[in-house]
Amino acid sequence: MTWDSFLYFALSSIFCWALGALMAWRSHRRMAHLFTAVGSCIFLLFILGLWHTLERPPFRTMGETRLWYAFFLPAIGLAIYSRWHYRWMLTFSTLLASVFATINILHPEMHDKWLMPALQSPWFIPHVIVYILAYALLGVATIVATYLLFARTSTPHNKLRLCDHLTALGVACLTLGMLLGAVWAKDAWGHYWTWDPKEIWAALTWSIYLLYIHFRHYAPQHWRTALLLLLIAFVALQICWWGINYLPSAITTSVHVY
């Protein structure tokens, strides 16, 4: 198995995932599960075949890391859909997996482009994947919160429970991402926390979401205040993700600004 075959496997997988996402919107849960699982199996076949050909785990090049993102996002998306039936989840995971697979199709020169040594770590891929999932869950929570803040409605219990649930899941993923990052940093640099601007903003974002969770327990009747907290937390999340590239305090001091 070589990269020459990737196009056929990728297109087949994307087709199956897209069908799975469509079935999810039409509430055909079994078909949604079946198509998504088949798509993931096809993709996994390619990865395993490549692994066999290379005679090493495919973790070292930019193309190889994108393979894992494209594989795990629909797989975890399927697990989340299976557990909580969020119809949008499979669409999101399909879209994102397709982006990574398409980049690999359009940029064959990246297949063998090795990652810089610091990124050649088993912690890299899981760290990025859980953060992508966290951003997805918290992004949807923000959309729901924005809608509720502008909708003139009495206490929207169901949608508030949805916000709470998405936030709780998102915070759990943020926690996993931070821990994986800390362990990776200790392995690579000797320090799990150096108060780098990226780390500060990650802790800040995490803390604001924790504030939301605790505030919801304390004062469930003040749901508008809580939803405002969600919006503030999402702004912090964006700064953590890409905003620090523009922060004067981070540009010269952060190892996460490239």
Next chain:
Amino acid sequence: MWQSPWKLRQGLLFGFGVLLVGTLLQLAVGAVSWTAIAYPRNLFCAIAFFSLVATLYALRARFPFVRFIASLPSALSALFYAILLLAIMGITAQTPDATTAETTPFQQMTALWAFVLVFAWIAFIVAFVTLRQLHHFRIQKLPSLLSHLGLLFALGASALGSADLQRLQLHAERGRPEWRAVNSRDEAIDLPFLLRLDSVIESTNKGFPQQTNAVTISTKDAPSFSARIAINHPLDIGAYKVYHSQSVKGNQHLPTSARFEIVYDPWQPFVYLGFGLLLAGAILSIVKAGFHSSSTKL
């Protein structure tokens, strides 16, 4: 206003008071010196902290202030002030190791008493809540218990352990055993092991230079052994971890020596215990979280 039970308003005012006390402390005694609680003082601090929490928990019925400190309004207020301080940290370039005439206090936030007091407040709340959840254990609260306990270990061990953390630089010439390293204050430190640089293997792997150091390690209590040190592949020697730093070329443009960073972190196992508990709490909360609504089509 100050009648018990205190609510969020009182909590926020209390937090303002904490910041004020921290500022006064800063003016009175100067910056926080983490090295002042090097072992065994940090261990005594940990014992004293847990003893205080346990004692106050036992006496909570008698003291309304204790009940307040461990309450949700207190937690919300503590989180609010932690967020405020973190936000300031996020927009000011932190320079913990370099002080100049232009350095502002906010650029060395971890040396501010206000910062330490707010996080000590959070640690107290987390410890108290953990104790309460252990005392009134319910399986449904297991994710929360694990998360709180994990946070306590991770925060506590990393804060107290930072006093014992040593980051040393060791310069090794090829073929010559070396046991002396240098700390950030340029003080010589004798290591409990000998490191001999046998060779530096330089390769270019797909456009990236890769350096691997072949070393031999000798200790008093164990036979010598060979190992390789490269980026992402440090070497563990007891509580020491040896990282590749850089190699130095000689006249023939071949590496004749190498620099290593050696990190001594005896509290790491406790921090990792905290990480493990946090991880378990996060995974359990994902698995156990439940939300089903047929009326919310999303």
